[in-house]
Amino acid sequence: MTRNNPQTREWQALSNDHHLAPFSDFKQLKEKGPRIITHAKGVYLWDSEGNQILDGMAGLWCVAVGYGRDELADAASRQMRELPYYNLFFQTAHPPVLELSKVIADIAPQGMNHVFFTGSGSEGNDTMLRMVRHYWAIKGQPNKKVIISRKNGYHGSTVAGASLGGMTYMHEQGDLPIPGIVHIAQPYWFGEGGDMSPEAFGVWAADQLEAKILEIGVDNVGAFIAEPIQGAGGVIVPPDSYWPRVKEILAKYDILFVADEVICGFGRTGEWFGTDHFDLKPHMMTIAKGLTSGYIPMGGLIVRDDVVAVLNEGGDFNHGFTYSGHPVAAAVALENIRILRDEKIIERVHSETAPYLQKRLRELNDHPLVGEVRGVGLLGAIELVQDKATRKRYEGRGVGMICRQFCFDNGLIMRAVGDTMIIAPPLVISQAEIDELVAKARQCLDLTLSALQG
């Protein structure tokens, strides 16, 4: 990267001297220096060198309404002047959190009318774990503690969140998972389906849930948590046979189903929630990211009425955060949802931009590096392979990282999960911007292929 702006070097020096960045190799980052993002508008970011970059990841999957919406800034500023903070602990409340609870109940699946707010998705899942165990204890079944999750799922980075997640590289640091959390196979046909057809593999992966429930004993299992579509794991869309079979299994056993909607929620699939897309009927849904379009941190847990009815009988729930339902975050979330509704952004994703993105992305299937293109709504994944027919990878070449770097250098943010390239652009992306995204993606695939051959 060429550095012409002297301020870039100053900021990088501050990074080296004082900042510890999340999910980073601290030493390597010092050598390379971070790219400094200075401002953004719509689907575009600008760095301190003046480069314009199409953000194919909506930040970290969150900037649903796009960058630079003054209404969100105004909502925050108005609320800060009116009531910048008050807590909800001691039998108090404030208008923004109450109005937001009602609006979320309106858009959530039927029968999900209550929300517990947190500061993040991880905290939403921590809340879930404690609420599930509290629920079963109230029902006189305190042994139903175990939460079943999936390998390569992502549920956050707190101790409970990382334990619920199935990222082994996260478990290796800090002696995770904590007790009472177990993982089953993920429905990742392209990577793990072997010789099975996608449909047969989907049934097999779903059956792992039943096998695990029977192994542990249904009297010890409290809940199953899953993302409708795994995001950070590589935009893994399960085979069509997966969710119907999981639903059958869940109906058979007395356990709770938690949908982690932190990525799929608020329109990503072209419906309000991923569970609407797959017609899942969860007891709880974790939310964050798109809730505020990332303009301010906020997460939460939406809880179904029958679960709330039990919790109502349990006395105090001894859990909460200083920033649960923060009034400024709630005001921003309300305005964000208003924009999503009034501008019919999700309807447009559903009928226009998602079908267009999915069609255009699949044109990349003809590229020699591409083994599969998949996606739903405004989520997409491109698998990079050495051999299309056998799905064989370029072992040990770090192809995903090579491609990601070419993207960055050519004005596109596309993330790499191993050798899977993933995208999740802002929901407001236009057809012309999708054309630009796909053209840049193809150009970067070409550059990656030449680098591999060179």
Ligand SMILES: *Cc1c(COP(=O)(O)O)cnc(C)c1O
């Ligand atoms: C990002 C994410 C989380 C964690 O949210 P944070 O706000 O980073 O704590 C949880 N679940 C899923 C599916 C996510 O993508």
